Amino acid sequence: xxxxxxxxxxxxxxxxxxxxPTADLDQFAREALWMxxxxxxxxxxxxxxxxxGWAQLMGYTTAEDLxxxxxxxGITLVSWKTAADLDGIVAAWNVRTPxxxxxxxxxxxxxxxxxxxxxxxxxxxxxxAQNIEVISDPTxxxxxAPILGLAWRLDEQRPWYHAYILSAFAVSLVAIxxxxxxxxxxxxxxxxxxxxxxxxxxxxxxxxxxxFTTLLSVGLFxxxxxxxxxxxxxxxxxxxxxxxxxxxxxxxxxxxxxxxxQASRAQRQAREARALxxxxxxxxxxxxxxxxxxAIVQQCNDIFDCDTVLLAPFTGGKEAVAxxxxxxxxxxxxxxxxxxxxxxQDEIEAAxxxxxxxxxxGRGFATFADMDATFQPLATADTTVAVLALKxxxxxxxxxxxxxxxxxxxxxxxxxxxxxxxxxQELETARIxxxxxxxxxxxxxxxxxxxxTPLASIxxxxxxxxxxxxxxxxDVTQELLTTILEEAERLGRFxxxxxxxxRLESGALVPRMQWADVEDxxxxxxxxxxxxxxxxxxxxxxxxxxxxxxxxxxxxESVLVNVLDNAAKYAPAESDIQITARKIGGDVVxxxxxxxxxxxxxxxxxxxxxxxxxxxxxxxxPGTGLGxxxxxxxxxxxxxxxxxxxxxxxxxxxxxxxxPIRTPDVAAIAEV
Numbered sequence: 001x002x003x004x005x006x007x008x009x010x011x012x013x014x015x016x017x018x019x020x021p022t023a024d025l026d027q028f029a030r031e032a033l034w035m036x037x038x039x040x041x042x043x044x045x046x047x048x049x050x051x052x053g054w055a056q057l058m059g060y061t062t063a064e065d066l067x068x069x070x071x072x073x074g075i076t077l078v079s080w081k082t083a084a085d086l087d088g089i090v091a092a093w094n095v096r097t098p099x100x101x102x103x104x105x106x107x108x109x110x111x112x113x114x115x116x117x118x119x120x121x122x123x124x125x126x127x128x129a130q131n132i133e134v135i136s137d138p139t140x141x142x143x144x145a146p147i148l149g150l151a152w153r154l155d156e157q158r159p160w161y162h163a164y165i166l167s168a169f170a171v172s173l174v175a176i177x178x179x180x181x182x183x184x185x186x187x188x189x190x191x192x193x194x195x196x197x198x199x200x201x202x203x204x205x206x207x208x209x210x211x212f213t214t215l216l217s218v219g220l221f222x223x224x225x226x227x228x229x230x231x232x233x234x235x236x237x238x239x240x241x242x243x244x245x246x247x248x249x250x251x252x253x254x255x256x257x258x259x260x261x262q263a264s265r266a267q268r269q270a271r272e273a274r275a276l277x278x279x280x281x282x283x284x285x286x287x288x289x290x291x292x293x294x295a296i297v298q299q300c301n302d303i304f305d306c307d308t309v310l311l312a313p314f315t316g317g318k319e320a321v322a323x324x325x326x327x328x329x330x331x332x333x334x335x336x337x338x339x340x341x342x343x344x345q346d347e348i349e350a351a352x353x354x355x356x357x358x359x360x361x362g363r364g365f366a367t368f369a370d371m372d373a374t375f376q377p378l379a380t381a382d383t384t385v386a387v388l389a390l391k392x393x394x395x396x397x398x399x400x401x402x403x404x405x406x407x408x409x410x411x412x413x414x415x416x417x418x419x420x421x422x423x424x425q426e427l428e429t430a431r432i433x434x435x436x437x438x439x440x441x442x443x444x445x446x447x448x449x450x451x452x453t454p455l456a457s458i459x460x461x462x463x464x465x466x467x468x469x470x471x472x473x474x475d476v477t478q479e480l481l482t483t484i485l486e487e488a489e490r491l492g493r494f495x496x497x498x499x500x501x502x503r504l505e506s507g508a509l510v511p512r513m514q515w516a517d518v519e520d521x522x523x524x525x526x527x528x529x530x531x532x533x534x535x536x537x538x539x540x541x542x543x544x545x546x547x548x549x550x551x552x553x554x555x556x557e558s559v560l561v562n563v564l565d566n567a568a569k570y571a572p573a574e575s576d577i578q579i580t581a582r583k584i585g586g587d588v589v590x591x592x593x594x595x596x597x598x599x600x601x602x603x604x605x606x607x608x609x610x611x612x613x614x615x616x617x618x619x620x621x622p623g624t625g626l627g628x629x630x631x632x633x634x635x636x637x638x639x640x641x642x643x644x645x646x647x648x649x650x651x652x653x654x655x656x657x658x659x660p661i662r663t664p665d666v667a668a669i670a671e672v
Contacts, residue, residue: 013041013042013098013099014036014041014042014043014044014076014096014098014099015032015035015036015039015041015042015043015044015098015099015100015101015102016044016046016089016098016100016101016102017029017032017036017043017044017045017046017101017102017104018046018101018102018103018104018115018119018120018123019045019046019047019048019103019104019105019115020047020048020050020104020105020107020113020114020115020116020119021047021048021050021055021060021061021062021063021113022060022061022104022105022113022114023058023059023060023061023113023258023261024061024105024261025047025060025061025062025065025066025104026061026065026066026069027265028104028105029045029066029069029070029075031405032045032102033073033075034405034408035100035102035135038408039099039100040381041099041100042074042075042076043073043074043075043076044075044076044078044098045063045066045070045075045076045077045078046078046079046080046089047062047063047066047077047078047079047080048079048080048081048115048119049063049079049080049081050062052064058113059254059258060113063077063079083118083119083122086119086122086123087122089123090122090123090126093126093130093132097130097132098127098132099132099133100132100133100134100135101123101124101127101132101133101134101135102135103115103120103123103124103134103135103136106120151206151207151253151254151256151257152206152207152208152253153205153206153207153208153209154204154205154206154253154256154257154260155204155205155206163201163204163205163206163208163209164209164212166201166204166205167197167200167201167205167209167210167212167213167216168212168213168216170196170197170200170201170213171194171197171213171216171217171220173197174193174194174196174197174217175194175220175221175224177193178190178193178194178221178225179224179225181193182225188237190225191221191225191237191241194217194218194220194221194245195245195248197213197217198210198213198214198217198245198248198249198252199248199249199252200213201213201249202248202249202250202252202253202256203252203253203256204256206253206256206257207249207250207253207254210246210249210250210252210253211246211249213249214242214245214246214249215242217245218238218241218242218245221238221241222235222238226238272402272405272406272409275299275302275303275406275410276406276409276410276413278299279295279296279299279410279413279414280413282295282298282299283295283296283413283414283417286417286421288421289418289421289422289425290337292414292417292418292421293310293312293336293337293418294337296308296310296337296388296410296414296417297309297310297337297338299410300388300390300407300410303406303410304390304393304397304403304407305392305393306390306391306392306393307390307391307392308388308389308390308391309335309337309338309341309343309388309389309391310335310336310337310386310387310388310389311333311334311335311336311343311348311351311355311386311387311388311389312333312334312336312385312386312387312418313329313332313333313334313355313386329355331352333348333351333352333355333387336386343389346368346371347371347373347389350362350367350368350371350373350375351375351387351389353367353368353375354375354376354377354387355377355384355386355387356384357377358377358379358384359377360374360375360376360377361374361375362374362375362389363393363395363398364395364398364399372391372392373389373390373391373392373393374389374390374393374398375387375388375389375390376388376390376407376411377411378411378414378415378418379411379415380415380416380419382419383419384415385415385418385419385422386414386415386418388407388410388411388414390407454487454488454490454491455487455491457483457484457487458483458484458487458488458491461480461481461483461484461487462484464480465477465480465481486531489531510637511551511552511555511634511637511638512552512554513550513551513552513638514550514551514552514553515548515549515550516548516549516550516551516553516556517546517548518542518546518548518549518581518588518590519542519546519581521549521551521553521556521557521560522540522542522560522579522581522590524553524557525557525560525561525564526538526540526564526579528557528561529560529561529564529565529568532564532565532568533564533568533577535568535573535574536567536568536571536573536574536575536576536577537574537575537576537577538576538577538579539576539577539578539579540579540580540581541578541579541580541581542579542580542581542582543581543582543583546581546582546583546588547583547588547661549588549659549661549662550638550662551638551659552634552638555634555637555638556634556638558630558634559630559631559634559635559657560590560592560657562627562628562630562631563592563627563628563631563655563657564577564592565627566627566628566655567592567593567594567596567653567655568594570594570596570597570653571594571595571596571652572595572596575594575595575596576594576595577592577593577594577595578591578592578593578594579591579592579593580593583661584658586660586661587640587658587659587660587661588658588659588661589656589657589658590656590657590659591654591655591656591657592654592655592657593652593653593654593655594652594653594654595652596652596653597649597650597653598646598647598648598649598650598651598652598653599644599646599649599653600646600648600649601646601648604643604644604645604646605644607628607644608628608629608631608632608642608644609629628642628644628655631655631657635657635658635659638659638660639659639660640657640658640659640660641657641658642655642656642657642658643655643656644656
């Protein structure tokens with residue numbers, strides 16, 4: 001903390017606040033700190049020196065009273081007294097020029113507290129010469145500065161004569177009490193009773209009403225209750241009484257004014273904290289950008305009693321418009337919430353200016369000052385994400401420091417919330433794009449390899465038959481035709497798998513449920529896959545009595561054919577494939593076990609992922625890597641489950657299918 005007439009030299013950008021001791025100097029310091037934090041600047045607070053005794057007598061806050069506050073918030077505290085000290089502060093600008101200068105309350109009369117006119121004129125002239133922003137008294141919405149340090153009027157909401165009428169009524173009541181007590185107590189001893197009316201008036205209405213009450217009380221007592229009744233003749237005792245009453249009135253009115261000011265400040269801070277807490281809570285539970293927009297607009301409407309429109313270069317839905325430049329974003333600015341809100345072209349232009357420059361505009365500001373709305377940018381440290389248009393805010397509210405403080409806090413909080421949501425959307429979009437690109441690459445790889453091999457076999461066999469068919473024996477011709485048929489079937493399975501996966505992902509694959517016998521389902525599937533299973537021994541172990549299952553017969557046949565085909569591909573020739581069907585609990589369980597290469601424990605869950613084999617560069621066995629993924633989708637559409645079981649590499653694999661047991665009616669059993 002510096003205490004000299006010029007601030008310590010530092011290269012850090014800062015805001016200079018110039019003030020003189022007043023009763024509200026601490027409030028001015030807080031407002032200046034808030035403005036510095038808004039601009040991401042350090043704060044230098046230059047406070048005029050005054051005699052300590054005078055400041056204590058008048059109830060002023062001085063620089064010494066702000067020492068702890070300055071240390072807590074890292075404020076550079078500077079004292080100045082004369083014009084030469086101000087010249088020293090200005091001279092320091094050659095090394096450390098402030099980004100803005102804030103001037104505290106000015107002295108309106110000789111006895112009022114505040115900055116002298118010569119001091120403000122000197123600083124304003126120097127600041128404008130260097131194109132430094134000058135901000136006048138940010139606490140201009142506080143009560144008017146007291147004269148002689150006294151709070152002359154406490155309640156400015158009521159008519160001025162209200163205080164004097166009630167004060168006169170209070171004096172009349174005390175006079176009646178004194179008249180009643182005169183027969184019991186000497187009249188001169190009853191004079192202090194009028195102090196009741198004075199204290200009441202000073203506490204309720206201020207020094208002006210208390211002074212009126214004092215004069216009226218002393219006059220009534222001198223005229224009606226002194227030794228020379230009905231004669232207005234002030235004695236030495238009456239003058240002394242008048243002085244005492246005025247001192248009590250001054251002390252009481254000042255104490256009451258201080259308590260009212262503190263209570264008003266506490267109430268205002270409580271309202272602001274409650275509003276920000278409500279907004280924070282609404283944002284925290286909001287699920288998307290639209291909900292955040294709604295929370296921001298509703299809070300602004302409630303706090304400022306206005307019509308708020310939030311404009312953004314994207315809608316409140318899940319999709320955000322990705323635009324490269326600030327100008328492009330500003331051009332795309334639109335009413336995002338409420339959706340039905342309408343703005344004039346001039347209002348949209350003002351909002352675009354506010355968005356582009358990251359600065360407030362409209363009513364209460366230099367730019368677009370003739371507008372009926374105030375435009376506040378929702379800006380983060382990096383960019384501006386949206387603009388708030390507040391229509392119908394009273395001019396006196398817009399110009400108040402309280403409004404700018406609250407709307408600034410709301411805008412910062414809202415900007416962070418919107419930016420956080422947009423970042424989440426961007427990450428999710430990037431993840432989906434990356435996943436889509438990966439799947440597309442895997443699909444192209446599968447098609448190029450697994451579609452190419454059957455086509456090459458078909459083309460080779462067909463061209464051989466066309467060119468040399470007459471020279472081939474019947475066995476060779478039969479073998480070539482068999483190759484063409486098998487490779488065409490294989491190619492058909494690949495195409496069917498791709499189409500089924502597309503239908504599954506689009507939701508177009510809906511099972512047509514019917515009651516079926518498990519043994520019949522397994523038998524049909526074995527018939528369909530007999531060509532692929534001809535090099536394996538098939539063993540079926542089906543329980544004697546199994547309940548009917550409700551399935552799409554064609555789709556379930558496709559599942560079993562895919563599982564059997566998978567077992568045939570990975571099991572060595574002449575090995576066994578075991579099919580088991582039994583009832584376990586509330587499910588019918590079908591196991592297809594092979595004696596193939598097995599699956600590593602860490603891969604058991606991943607084998608049902610799309611293109612799993614392609615992603616692992618497993619090209620030793622033909623296939624797209626879609627078969628088991630399709631099986632999983634179909635089984636889950638039936639309300640069942642599918643899992644892979646293996647004791648490790650080289651120890652075979654079991655694919656277990658579970659189908660829920662449902663109770664058919666008599667008609668369904670008869671149909672089966």
